Amino acid sequence: MFAFILARLLQSVPVLLAVAFISYGMFAFVGDPVTAMLGQDFTAAERQAMIHQLGLDQPFYLQYLHFLWNVLHGDFGLSYRLARPVGELIAERLPATMELAVSAAVLSLLIGVPLGVFTGINRNSALARGLMTLSLIGVSLPTFLIGILLILVFAVLLGWLPSFGRGDVVHFSHWSTGLLTSSGRRALILPAITLGMFQMTLILRLVRSEMLEVMRSDHIKFARARGLSEHAIHFHHALSNTLIPVITIVGLQLGMLIAFSIVTETVFQWPGMGLLLVQSIGVADIPVMSTYLLLIAVVFVVINLVVDLLYFAVDPRLRSQGGR
Amino acid sequence: MALLDVIDLVVEFPTRRGTLRALDGISFSIEPGEILGVVGESGAGKSLTGSAIIGLLEPPGRVASGQIQFEGSRIDRLSPAQMRPIRGRQIGAIFQDPLTTLDPLMSVGRQLVETMQTHLKLSDRDARARAVQWLEEVGIPAAAERVEAYPHQFSGGMRQRVVIALALCAEPKLVIADEPTTALDVSIQSQIISLLKRLTESHGTSVMLVTHDMGVIAETCDRVAVMYAGRIAEIGPVADVVRTPSHPYTEGLMGSIPSLEARVERLRQIDGAMPRLGAIPQGCAFNPRCGRTIARCFTHRPDLMPAGATQAACWLVGGGAA
Numbered sequence: 001m002f003a004f005i006l007a008r009l010l011q012s013v014p015v016l017l018a019v020a021f022i023s024y025g026m027f028a029f030v031g032d033p034v035t036a037m038l039g040q041d042f043t044a045a046e047r048q049a050m051i052h053q054l055g056l057d058q059p060f061y062l063q064y065l066h067f068l069w070n071v072l073h074g075d076f077g078l079s080y081r082l083a084r085p086v087g088e089l090i091a092e093r094l095p096a097t098m099e100l101a102v103s104a105a106v107l108s109l110l111i112g113v114p115l116g117v118f119t120g121i122n123r124n125s126a127l128a129r130g131l132m133t134l135s136l137i138g139v140s141l142p143t144f145l146i147g148i149l150l151i152l153v154f155a156v157l158l159g160w161l162p163s164f165g166r167g168d169v170v171h172f173s174h175w176s177t178g179l180l181t182s183s184g185r186r187a188l189i190l191p192a193i194t195l196g197m198f199q200m201t202l203i204l205r206l207v208r209s210e211m212l213e214v215m216r217s218d219h220i221k222f223a224r225a226r227g228l229s230e231h232a233i234h235f236h237h238a239l240s241n242t243l244i245p246v247i248t249i250v251g252l253q254l255g256m257l258i259a260f261s262i263v264t265e266t267v268f269q270w271p272g273m274g275l276l277l278v279q280s281i282g283v284a285d286i287p288v289m290s291t292y293l294l295l296i297a298v299v300f301v302v303i304n305l306v307v308d309l310l311y312f313a314v315d316p317r318l319r320s321q322g323g324r
Numbered sequence: 325m326a327l328l329d330v331i332d333l334v335v336e337f338p339t340r341r342g343t344l345r346a347l348d349g350i351s352f353s354i355e356p357g358e359i360l361g362v363v364g365e366s367g368a369g370k371s372l373t374g375s376a377i378i379g380l381l382e383p384p385g386r387v388a389s390g391q392i393q394f395e396g397s398r399i400d401r402l403s404p405a406q407m408r409p410i411r412g413r414q415i416g417a418i419f420q421d422p423l424t425t426l427d428p429l430m431s432v433g434r435q436l437v438e439t440m441q442t443h444l445k446l447s448d449r450d451a452r453a454r455a456v457q458w459l460e461e462v463g464i465p466a467a468a469e470r471v472e473a474y475p476h477q478f479s480g481g482m483r484q485r486v487v488i489a490l491a492l493c494a495e496p497k498l499v500i501a502d503e504p505t506t507a508l509d510v511s512i513q514s515q516i517i518s519l520l521k522r523l524t525e526s527h528g529t530s531v532m533l534v535t536h537d538m539g540v541i542a543e544t545c546d547r548v549a550v551m552y553a554g555r556i557a558e559i560g561p562v563a564d565v566v567r568t569p570s571h572p573y574t575e576g577l578m579g580s581i582p583s584l585e586a587r588v589e590r591l592r593q594i595d596g597a598m599p600r601l602g603a604i605p606q607g608c609a610f611n612p613r614c615g616r617t618i619a620r621c622f623t624h625r626p627d628l629m630p631a632g633a634t635q636a637a638c639w640l641v642g643g644g645a646a
């Protein structure tokens with residue numbers, strides 16, 4: 001088990017190095033960092049000094065190693081736009097994005113899985129058919145449109161929920177959360193629904209088709225032939241056998257939620273990393289963009305590892321092999 | 325009173341191009357403690373008969389007419405909720421492929437406990453103890469340790485033993501075993517059959533044993549039903565059907581058995597193929613392949629008629645073309 005985790009972590013090292021390389025490439029070759037740092041007026045000497053200070057006069061591989069070294073020490077450079085350490089900026093924004101993404105994921109699981117089971121079992125009922133049709137809308141409507149529609153109905157017309165921002169937040173050293181204040185919770189609802197809508201319908205459809213598949217299998221027929229209750233058949237034997245593909249997709253989707261919260265954060269002016277990224281792209285704030293890229297890569301590596309560990313928890317066949 | 329009575333059973337599949345009649349007027353019965361063998365070519369309707377009895381026909385398949393009586397009362401019109409206490413508790417089932425019939429994510433012990441507790445009032449401790457007993461009884465070595473093991477940790481033969489334990493653990497009065505050894509290695513097939521025979525004998529369980537293996541039929545069964553194209557061609561005591569078959573199709577099947585000991589001998593290939601469901605000829609369904617046809621065979625369909633100790637659906641028996 002431990003060996004497996006270690007092997008997986010080692011496997012992800014080349015991936016991270018490659019992403020770091022791209023992210024460094026952005027840093028070094030996209031735009032002109034020297035001009036960006038110095039502004040409009042500078043002398044040739046100042047420019048030379050800055051090039052030296054940034055290490056741009058060194059050989060390429062040394063620059064890359066230097067970049068890696070800095071990253072490993074938590075030094076991601078200065079934001080051109082805000083002239084503050086990027087690490088700090090991201091750390092400020094991370095809690096807002098994580099809170100939004102995790103809420104959206106939990107919401108989509110809590111709704112998507114039961115509805116998937118329901119539509120899978122009662123395939124021909126009118127309600128199940130209606131849900132499937134609705135889910136098509138969820139899959140095909142673009143996120144920004146869902147967000148705008150929700151704002152229109154619940155914020156503008158009904159006035160029940162705020163249309164932007166994160167409400168009041170409570171700080172704990174490096175973390176901040178809006179879950180502990182009522183305005184924070186109210187502010188979270190619409191963005192979480194918007195962000196989670198696609199995932200929810202995706203999970204619903206996935207669980208449904210997996211349920212249909214499993215319900216046809218021999219072991220379910222044998223469970224029926226033994227007279228087990230519908231409840232035992234659906235939940236002890238069928239649902240558990242749909243979990244492997246569901247875990248795979250949900251894991252990937254959580255990564256997507258974090259990476260692509262950009263649109264939702266923009267629509268709701270949510271003060272997270274996505275909004276930071278959009279603002280940074282607008283002025284080509286490369287250090288922020290490359291750090292964001294690195295962070296997303298790390299998020300995916302971690303999620304993949306967790307997914308693999310969940311496989312072990314769910315499937316005894318993998319457990320006894322001790323890893324594939 | 326017979327334990328199971330199947331009376332004129334018709335099973336149909338509605339399709340876009342009309343209704344397919346997969347079972348066409350099947351009648352037979354099984355006495356308490358009796359083992360009825362069922363043989364016939366692929367597609368003859370053996371598995372469908374079993375599925376109809378335990379009420380697990382896959383939609384759109386349905387019992388169109390006829391009756392299935394268990395201990396004298398009809399079970400073919402019961403709701404799923406009424407049928408559930410019968411499945412497993414009164415009528416058990418063993419399927420063909422032990423590699424796929426067990427839930428891969430649940431330990432064999434839990435599957436046994438779950439099945440027993442569904443039907444019998446047992447505490448967790450008693451159910452567990454019985455699960456170990458059952459594994460011992462079906463010949464799993466070190467049963468007490470392996471009760472927590474998962475299906476993939478057993479070989480195919482051992483898994484089929486677990487399946488047998490699962491089918492019998494709620495002590496049903498009838499077990500439908502649909503080709504329980506076809507998927508297994510030849511070397512262990514006879515072990516599984518003799519285990520099944522020993523266990524059902526000691527519990528007084530009746531068995532409907534579907535197989536392609538005439539050797540198994542001859543050694544294991546009391547009576548045998550020969551199926552052809554959704555109907556029973558011949559049914560009777562094993563010795564009579566094997567030694568003095570009355571139906572030309574049965575004769576063809578038996579022609580290949582050199583002796584009753586030859587266990588690996590499969591059904592002999594008879595020239596031609598069984599007709600597809602949509603294309604069953606008028607008169608006797610066997611007429612395209614039969615070497616002894618008379619005029620009547622092409623116009624009228626024969627029903628089961630007494631033929632010595634057996635019954636056969638052939639115009640040559642029971643008064644011929646009368």
Ligand SMILES: Nc1ncnc2c1ncn2[C@@H]1O[C@H](COP(=O)(O)OP(=O)(O)OP(=O)(O)O)[C@@H](O)[C@H]1O
Binds near residue numbers: 344364367384
């Ligand atoms: N879902 C279905 N739709 C239409 N026809 C079906 C369906 N299921 C079974 N049949 C037909 O019913 C007939 C009997 O099938 P069955 O599975 O009982 O055969 P069998 O005697 O068990 O054969 P085998 O020895 O191959 O197991 C076959 O001709 C098959 O084509």
Ligand code: SF4
Binds near residue numbers: 608614640
């Ligand atoms: S009824 Fe006729 S065709 Fe059918 S088996 Fe008998 S002799 Fe052959």
Ligand SMILES: [Mg+2]
Binds near residue numbers: 371372
């Ligand atoms: Mg079959």
